[in-house]
Amino acid sequence: MRTVIVTDPPRASTEQVDKLAEYGVATVHEALGRTGLLGPELRPIQDGARVGGTAVTVLCWPGDNLMIHAAVEQCRPGDLLVVTTTSTCHDGLFGELFATALAYRGVRGLVTTTGVRDVADLRAMDFPVWSAAVSAQGTVKATAGAVNVPVVVGGQLIHPGDAILADDDGAMVVPREDIDEARVKSQARTEKEEAARRAFREGELGLDRYGLREKLKELGVTYVAADH
Ligand SMILES: O=C([O-])CC(=O)C(=O)O
Numbered sequence: 001m002r003t004v005i006v007t008d009p010p011r012a013s014t015e016q017v018d019k020l021a022e023y024g025v026a027t028v029h030e031a032l033g034r035t036g037l038l039g040p041e042l043r044p045i046q047d048g049a050r051v052g053g054t055a056v057t058v059l060c061w062p063g064d065n066l067m068i069h070a071a072v073e074q075c076r077p078g079d080l081l082v083v084t085t086t087s088t089c090h091d092g093l094f095g096e097l098f099a100t101a102l103a104y105r106g107v108r109g110l111v112t113t114t115g116v117r118d119v120a121d122l123r124a125m126d127f128p129v130w131s132a133a134v135s136a137q138g139t140v141k142a143t144a145g146a147v148n149v150p151v152v153v154g155g156q157l158i159h160p161g162d163a164i165l166a167d168d169d170g171a172m173v174v175p176r177e178d179i180d181e182a183r184v185k186s187q188a189r190t191e192k193e194e195a196a197r198r199a200f201r202e203g204e205l206g207l208d209r210y211g212l213r214e215k216l217k218e219l220g221v222t223y224v225a226a227d228h
């Protein structure tokens with residue numbers, strides 16, 4: 001494997017990423033044409049965290065967290081660590097010691113296709129984590145990999161410096177060059193949803209609001225009178 005550490009990739013502005021993160025993953029994902037989601041496998045270990053950060057990417061060998069140690073040195077305030085492995089691995093590559101070192105550097109959280117451990121401590125220290133598994137399985141520090149190279153997570157290409165957003169609904173990537181567009185579209189979607197919410201509170205049906213009766217007709221759906 002080609003091993004490389006890129007020391008200073010261009011990053012999205014932390015301020016822009018923070019503002020985008022406020023909209024939440026579902027809204028931004030929808031606003032960008034249902035793109036960017038890193039898949040349902042990456043689950044939050046905590047409740048209620050909503051964060052955004054600039055990706056520092058880490059490619060590890062399975063069962064080996066050497067490159068996470070190398071990545072910590074590359075992290076800056078506003079970053080979010082994205083870890084994956086060269087083949088599927090659910091071992092506990094990451095825990096509270098790494099989180100302690102990252103929190104010191106102002107890192108916003110971790111998204112990883114691996115397992116994590118020390119989850120009670122991670123929750124207690126408010127270090128947000130999205131992972132594919134929880135596993136106490138220990139790992140070694142023996143094999144070189146890469147830091148800040150493009151990686152693929154959940155079928156999505158992540159470049160170092162891209163925006164990563166994560167909350168209770170999952171994690172997503174927004175390419176650095178799409179952040180402004182994502183904000184404009186997310187704001188529009190938020191306003192549209194607020195109008196729909198007001199209408200639904202008053203009893204309006206989605207069928208009428210979105211013109212879906214015509215759609216059902218088009219699809220040849222037959223209504224059967226319900227007994228209520
Ligand atoms: O040290 C490790 O291998 C992972 C871990 O448990 C920690 O970061 O606390």
Ligand SMILES: [Mg+2]
Binds near residue numbers: 096
């Ligand atoms: Mg530990």
